[in-house]
Amino acid sequence: MNNYKNLFETSVKKLKIAGFRNPISDCRKLFNHCAGSDAYKDTDSTLLDKHTNRIFDFAVRRRLSQEPVSHIIGYKDFWKTRFYVNQSVLDPRPETELIVEKVVRLSSSKLSVLDLGTGTGCIAISIALEKAYSEVFASDISLEALRVAKFNAKELGARVSFIHSDWFTNIKNTFDVIVSNPPYVCANDLISLPLTVQRFEPRLALAAGELGLDCFRKIASKLNDYLNPGGIGIFEIGFNQMRSIKNLFETHGFKQIDFFFDLEGKERVVCVKKDA
Numbered sequence: 001m002n003n004y005k006n007l008f009e010t011s012v013k014k015l016k017i018a019g020f021r022n023p024i025s026d027c028r029k030l031f032n033h034c035a036g037s038d039a040y041k042d043t044d045s046t047l048l049d050k051h052t053n054r055i056f057d058f059a060v061r062r063r064l065s066q067e068p069v070s071h072i073i074g075y076k077d078f079w080k081t082r083f084y085v086n087q088s089v090l091d092p093r094p095e096t097e098l099i100v101e102k103v104v105r106l107s108s109s110k111l112s113v114l115d116l117g118t119g120t121g122c123i124a125i126s127i128a129l130e131k132a133y134s135e136v137f138a139s140d141i142s143l144e145a146l147r148v149a150k151f152n153a154k155e156l157g158a159r160v161s162f163i164h165s166d167w168f169t170n171i172k173n174t175f176d177v178i179v180s181n182p183p184y185v186c187a188n189d190l191i192s193l194p195l196t197v198q199r200f201e202p203r204l205a206l207a208a209g210e211l212g213l214d215c216f217r218k219i220a221s222k223l224n225d226y227l228n229p230g231g232i233g234i235f236e237i238g239f240n241q242m243r244s245i246k247n248l249f250e251t252h253g254f255k256q257i258d259f260f261f262d263l264e265g266k267e268r269v270v271c272v273k274k275d276a
């Protein structure tokens, strides 16, 4: 009997055999996107709508070639909203929400904030939507990424000013808070990233030299000049980078350096404070 449930289950099986980690969740998202409903649960003899069948089948084939689900459906959920994504930007990751959480918890409701390497704009836009009285700026070296971020800000009604800049090069102001999820993957780890990431996410958003610290070195060396007195820097870091990141910020004169861990217990975020 040819119904949606059979089609769905056959597709889940294909992904499972190909070694995908979340075949059911992937197929659910793809089906919802293609059919505009969760009719994959239907067990009755509903005949398949040919159009839905064709586009769902095509979506599953794209997934089988390792394309991320987010690129096929065109968005990724992050914090409280949905962000348009494409091949020019890194997919927002759930662990990055920790940066937004840290900023939201700061007592002041009116802050000047800079997000360096904004990608989709997920951090800057989420902060702007949460802290409506704040002044939020976001930069990236990639013009394509800035195009995506500007589109997302407009769609979501967030007030963010975008700047094309190589880290601090074109930044004129100073800020209460500077955040970033910079590239931090070291050369050795690049080749062991999942194929989905290697083939479809921009290298510019991932690679950070031999030790994965190249971008942090540039950011840490200038951070003090761009923070207001008592200002805070909040950055995502990679697994096993805690010690080198601590040394780096200490070298540049920061005394208050705190690390925070994600739900898996891995060091994930560093907060540094400039003396008041």
Ligand SMILES: C[S@@+](CC[C@H](N)C(=O)[O-])C[C@H]1O[C@@H](n2cnc3c(N)ncnc32)[C@H](O)[C@@H]1O
Binding pocket: 089, 090, 091, 092, 093, 096, 116, 117, 118, 119, 120, 121, 122, 123, 139, 140, 141, 142, 145, 165, 166, 167, 180, 181, 182, 183, 184, 204, 205, 206
């Ligand atoms: C890991 S992605 C983070 C994207 C987004 N903030 C997020 O958390 O999903 C790093 C971002 O830094 C940007 N980037 C890389 N080198 C840069 C540079 N020299 N100056 C500014 N941005 C840079 C990349 O284009 C990319 O968008």
